[in-house]
Amino acid sequence: MSFIILIAAGLLVPVFYKSNIFIAKLIAVLAFIASAYFVYTNQSLSSVFPLFVTDSATKLIEYVLLATLAAVSLSLTGFERPLIAQMLFIAGLSLAILETDNFFVFIVLFESIAIVSYILVANIRNFYNAEGAVKAFIAGAVASGIILLGFAFFSFTTESFTYSQMSVNGKFTLIAVAIMLAGVFYKLTIVPMHAWAADTYSQVNHAAAAILSGVIKSVMLIAIFKAFYKFMIAYPLATVLIFSFFAIITMTLANFMALWQKRISKILAYSSIAHSGYALIPFAAAASVYSYAGVLYYAIAYIFMQTSVFLILNDLRREGGVKFLEDIKGLGIKAPVHAFLFTVQLFSLAGIPLLAGFMSKAVAFYSGVDAGLWPIVLIAVLNSALAVAYYAWIVKHIYFDKPVNNVKLSITPGSLIGQLILLAGTIYFGIFASGVFNATISM
Amino acid sequence: MVAVDIIFAPIFLSVLVYYLTKSTPQYTKYIALGWFIVEFFIAFSWYKDLPQVGFLELGNYLNVPQFGFDLTLRVDALSIAMLLLTSALLILVVFTSWEEKNQAAYFSLLIMFSGPIFGVFMTTNVLWFFIFWELTLVPMYFLVGIWGGEKRIYAAIKFFLFTHVFAMFMFVGFFLLFKQTGYWDLTLIKEAALTTPALIWWLMFLGFAAKLPVFPLHTWLPVAHVEAPSSISVLLAGVLLKMGAYGLIRFTVELMPAATKEFAIWMVIIGLTTTLFAGMLAIFERHIKRMVAYSSISHMGLVVVAVSTMTYDGLSAALYEMIGHALVISPLFLIAGWLHHKTHTWYMDEMGGIMKYAPYASAIFILAGMAALGLPGTMGFVGELTIIVSAIKAYGWWIAIIALGSLISAGYIIWAVRRSIHGEASDTVIKSDFSMTIAEKFALAVFAVLIVYFGINPQPIFDLANQAFGFLGGM
Numbered sequence: 001m002s003f004i005i006l007i008a009a010g011l012l013v014p015v016f017y018k019s020n021i022f023i024a025k026l027i028a029v030l031a032f033i034a035s036a037y038f039v040y041t042n043q044s045l046s047s048v049f050p051l052f053v054t055d056s057a058t059k060l061i062e063y064v065l066l067a068t069l070a071a072v073s074l075s076l077t078g079f080e081r082p083l084i085a086q087m088l089f090i091a092g093l094s095l096a097i098l099e100t101d102n103f104f105v106f107i108v109l110f111e112s113i114a115i116v117s118y119i120l121v122a123n124i125r126n127f128y129n130a131e132g133a134v135k136a137f138i139a140g141a142v143a144s145g146i147i148l149l150g151f152a153f154f155s156f157t158t159e160s161f162t163y164s165q166m167s168v169n170g171k172f173t174l175i176a177v178a179i180m181l182a183g184v185f186y187k188l189t190i191v192p193m194h195a196w197a198a199d200t201y202s203q204v205n206h207a208a209a210a211i212l213s214g215v216i217k218s219v220m221l222i223a224i225f226k227a228f229y230k231f232m233i234a235y236p237l238a239t240v241l242i243f244s245f246f247a248i249i250t251m252t253l254a255n256f257m258a259l260w261q262k263r264i265s266k267i268l269a270y271s272s273i274a275h276s277g278y279a280l281i282p283f284a285a286a287a288s289v290y291s292y293a294g295v296l297y298y299a300i301a302y303i304f305m306q307t308s309v310f311l312i313l314n315d316l317r318r319e320g321g322v323k324f325l326e327d328i329k330g331l332g333i334k335a336p337v338h339a340f341l342f343t344v345q346l347f348s349l350a351g352i353p354l355l356a357g358f359m360s361k362a363v364a365f366y367s368g369v370d371a372g373l374w375p376i377v378l379i380a381v382l383n384s385a386l387a388v389a390y391y392a393w394i395v396k397h398i399y400f401d402k403p404v405n406n407v408k409l410s411i412t413p414g415s416l417i418g419q420l421i422l423l424a425g426t427i428y429f430g431i432f433a434s435g436v437f438n439a440t441i442s443m
Numbered sequence: 444m445v446a447v448d449i450i451f452a453p454i455f456l457s458v459l460v461y462y463l464t465k466s467t468p469q470y471t472k473y474i475a476l477g478w479f480i481v482e483f484f485i486a487f488s489w490y491k492d493l494p495q496v497g498f499l500e501l502g503n504y505l506n507v508p509q510f511g512f513d514l515t516l517r518v519d520a521l522s523i524a525m526l527l528l529t530s531a532l533l534i535l536v537v538f539t540s541w542e543e544k545n546q547a548a549y550f551s552l553l554i555m556f557s558g559p560i561f562g563v564f565m566t567t568n569v570l571w572f573f574i575f576w577e578l579t580l581v582p583m584y585f586l587v588g589i590w591g592g593e594k595r596i597y598a599a600i601k602f603f604l605f606t607h608v609f610a611m612f613m614f615v616g617f618f619l620l621f622k623q624t625g626y627w628d629l630t631l632i633k634e635a636a637l638t639t640p641a642l643i644w645w646l647m648f649l650g651f652a653a654k655l656p657v658f659p660l661h662t663w664l665p666v667a668h669v670e671a672p673s674s675i676s677v678l679l680a681g682v683l684l685k686m687g688a689y690g691l692i693r694f695t696v697e698l699m700p701a702a703t704k705e706f707a708i709w710m711v712i713i714g715l716t717t718t719l720f721a722g723m724l725a726i727f728e729r730h731i732k733r734m735v736a737y738s739s740i741s742h743m744g745l746v747v748v749a750v751s752t753m754t755y756d757g758l759s760a761a762l763y764e765m766i767g768h769a770l771v772i773s774p775l776f777l778i779a780g781w782l783h784h785k786t787h788t789w790y791m792d793e794m795g796g797i798m799k800y801a802p803y804a805s806a807i808f809i810l811a812g813m814a815a816l817g818l819p820g821t822m823g824f825v826g827e828l829t830i831i832v833s834a835i836k837a838y839g840w841w842i843a844i845i846a847l848g849s850l851i852s853a854g855y856i857i858w859a860v861r862r863s864i865h866g867e868a869s870d871t872v873i874k875s876d877f878s879m880t881i882a883e884k885f886a887l888a889v890f891a892v893l894i895v896y897f898g899i900n901p902q903p904i905f906d907l908a909n910q911a912f913g914f915l916g917g918m
Contacts, residue, residue, distance in 0.1 A: 290510075293509075293510075340458075347581065352577060352578070352580075353574035353577045353578050354574065358577070363510075365614075365615075365618065366618050369621075369622050370622055374615060374619060378615050381611040381612075381614055381615055382608065382611055384611070385604070385610075386608075388604060388607050389600070392584070392600055393600070395584075399588065399589060400588045400589060400596050400599070432505065433512065434505075434506065434507040434509075437508075438509065440509075441509060
């Protein structure tokens with residue numbers, strides 16, 4: 001039911017774009033609220049199709065996803081109006097991919113989300129937009145090809161595509177899964193398949209980047225974890241080796257790259273890549289009982305903070321032409337509300353306690369320690385300490401430096417409400433952890 | 444509910460206070476002062492309720508049963524000592540920064556700081572301990588970075604990164620504790636057998652040692668202390684450094700006594716090196732505030748040695764020295780910062796003859812300086828004497844070289860007094876205006892009275908120590 005509402009709203013909304021964006025936004029928000037209600041009453045895809053199941057963890061991430069997208073749609077302006085419909089489609093497809101328990105359906109939805117995300121970045125206004133969009137498209141197309149190749153191999157060895165009944169034996173499966181992982185890693189922006197992400201995230205419209213890097217990536221994290229869980233349990237040694245190797249190189253490289261950047265959007269893009277690296281630790285620690293909680297917590301925290309920082313940056317670029325680190329000097333005086341929200345979310349990304357970013361890191365890293373991978377966790381925590389350097393550096397520009405000019409920026413009511421929803425999520429999940437743990441108990 | 448509110452309320456209220464008093468910043472300091480006084484009395488009321496042995500239970504909050512993770516609040520005499528010290532210092536810090544610029548933001552950040560710092564000393568849950576530990580960095584980062592001196596940004600970022608990086612080692616150590624025991628609560632972990640205590644011990648020791656700080660992890664401290672406004676230096680020296688010492692006692696001694704015994708000799712070596720090395724650095728320092736900062740590091744070395752003995756005497760000496768250090772070093776910092784504010788120079792050889800122009804501040808500087816070098820009748824004497832005695836008892840006569848620390852401190856304090864307080868007045872001093880506000884005078888007087896009072900009558904602190912470390916056996 002929620003799926004139908006979201007898709008229908010996605011088709012309906014473009015009718016109102018030109019005439020009145022307010023109505024378009026209203027329809028989108030109502031659609032998100034309605035589908036959240038239907039998720040609550042279990043009237044989702046699983047009640048109609050046998051290929052879908054819901055559990056409490058899926059429901060939790062669905063609420064978070066819908067709330068985030070509602071927040072995003074509130075803060076959009078007329079310039080970004082096509083995003084509203086695309087977000088509704090993404091929401092519908094995300095709900096489906098989160099609920100599916102069939103590998104074939106997973107691949108189909110994975111590709112569908114990829115296609116919508118190409119449209120998402122295709123709002124091309126200038127040369128730089130075009131570079132980002134084309135990179136995203138080509139990298140995505142290559143990833144799709146690789147995943148399909150791996151899936152073709154995989155389909156030889158298994159009789160059923162249902163997650164719990166897949167047979168994952170033999171070297172052939174291992175090769176097939178390895179090929180698929182290469183494609184999946186493109187989407188999760190894992191080094192060395194990350195090259196497109198930094199340019200795309202920083203050069204497309206920042207609201208689109210918020211959805212692409214914040215929302216889609218965290219949905220993918222959980223969907224991929226569920227899809228490959230059987231494999232990860234079946235081959236513990238390969239899992240630990242592959243995922244910890246990629247986790248370490250991803251976070252280390254991305255953090256060092258982020259340190260040198262001058263463009264804020266690039267810093268945030270590389271920080272997003274680094275976060276993919278941290279998020280791989282619970283994958284490596286699939287043997288631990290806390291791995292699912294780790295992935296879920298990470299996705300929840302990440303969706304709030306990453307979406308929020310890109311949206312704030314979007315506001316700042318639109319209103320104040322903020323692009324480089326120099327431009328945000330003295331933002332604490334020029335735009336106090338933006339500056340405060342930005343700082344809180346940056347601290348959350350940095351992993352400062354009482355914010356969701358800390359708890360998510362704690363749970364994800366603990367799952368690593370629980371699986372006996374403490375040296376890798378030590379590298380990860382040192383990396384996240386390194387990351388504090390560039391987050392603190394941005395905050396330094398915001399509060400410690402004198403403003404270059406005295407242009408005051410005010411926040412629009414819609415954007416403020418949207419940001420407050422995201423802030424509430426960041427703070428709530430930073431203090432109250434029991435909801436997430438209760439949700440994963442069913443796994 | 445009081446217990447959990449006293450931690451969380453200030454964190455969120457500070458934002459509210461900031462926005463409410465933005466147009467009338469002159470009221471923020473009264474709110475801050477009132478809040479800190481309330482905190483002091485709450486801490487005092489817990490002290491009255493304290494059982495003779497062990498912890499006073501203040502409740503469990505925010506339970507996550509699947510993870511065995513909840514905010515357990517318990518206080519014992521050691522935490523109470525720290526809480527009383529912290530809230531008293533916070534009250535005095537309000538007085539010493541009475542005329543700080545941009546008051547709404549400054550005092551809101553102080554209020555924000557008071558929450559997590561109480562959390563650090565109140566919780567017995569190691570993960571929450573870490574959470575509060577990290578949270579104290581945020582207000583400090585802004586306080587140093589906005590109100591500091593010329594190189595404040597470098598200092599703030601270095602301080603933040605240094606303590607954060609080393610805290611991360613501790614973080615992994617806490618994970619390993621939970622992995623091996625299944626508990627986050629340190630009273631429960633204590634009974635469990637750890638299979639790799641050496642690894643966990645070193646991971647934790649690194650975190651605490653960087654905060655203390657000991658040689659060679661001390662490099663953030665002189666920079667942070669010099670650049671921070673002097674009231675914030677008081678908090679850095681009086682409270683943040685104590686977090687390291689508190690952690691050392693709570694975690695290494697109480698949690699892993701066997702491992703501490705094994706590595707005690709390392710602690711002694713590190714502590715001795717810190718004391719002597721930082722003392723030597725202080726002797727060669729012309730910069731008055733940096734000299735005080737090195738002297739502060741030097742005293743922390745003594746605390747490490749005292750903790751490493753793991754005897755009742757050693758730990759109570761350490762507790763006494765922790766409190767003594769806070770009360771002695773704070774007026775030194777305040778006066779050093781005040782002198783800079785008035786004369787616009789940091790260098791002692793450009794001062795001189797201040798006694799004649801600012802007798803009140805000079806007298807207290809000399810008193811605190813004498814306490815720092817261990818003059819009988821002041822807190823410094825009792826602290827250093829008990830530490831040396833307990834160390835000799837534990838390790839034999841050779842440890843008496845630690846007394847060299849006092850000798851060195853006599854050198855730099857007396858020389859500093861000679862150069863800045865006495866002697867010929869320089870032109871800068873003659874031209875300067877040495878007026879002092881009533882609030883500052885009051886705060887300095889309180890420090891001076893406490894230094895002498897506890898120096899002559901150390902019993903109240905040793906009573907607290909007796910309650911805190913009674914489990915280690917009698918004298």
